[in-house]
Amino acid sequence: MSPTLFVMTYEPSDGFGPLAQEHGPAHVARLHEFHDRGxxxxxxPLQDPFDGTAxxxxxSREAAEEFxxxxxxxxxxVVARWTVRGWDDLFTGPRD
Structure with missing residues (x-):
């Protein structure tokens, strides 16, 4: 069975651009911190169109919520709404 991962989705606030620029360096540093922790x-961000959704x-759910x-x-x-949902990634782990 594949491990469950947890997908966090961010929906941006109206006029998120200037706020994203202001808080961007600290946000990116936090991303690196959690990535470095594994x-x-x-x-x-999602593309086509780029609308600030990421x-x-x-x-783990705990790691997503801590982030x-x-x-x-x-x-x-910058973020108006967020969600965290479990995801069973079919291609992570051993092939059966």
């Missing part, structure tokens, strides 16, 4: 597997894939709780994008108003 609990953030993938992260980035995802992060974490190894969100201290993320400058959340506290700084």
């Amino acid at each position: 609990v953030l597997v993938h992260a980035g 995802i992060g894939v974490f190894t 969100i709780a201290g993320d400058p994008f959340v506290s700084g108003g």
Whole structure:
């Protein structure tokens, strides 16, 4: 059976651009911190169209919630709404 990962989705606030620029360096530093700890597997904005929606894939719900709780994008108003959902990645782990 494949391990469950946890997908965080961010939906931006209206006029998120200037706020994202202001809080961007601290947000990116937090991304690197969680990636270096091995609990953030993938992260980035969705494209076509680029509208500020972004995802992060974490190894546990607790790691995703910890990230969100201290993320400058959340506290700084860049993010209007967020979700965390479990995801069974069919291609992670051994092939059966």
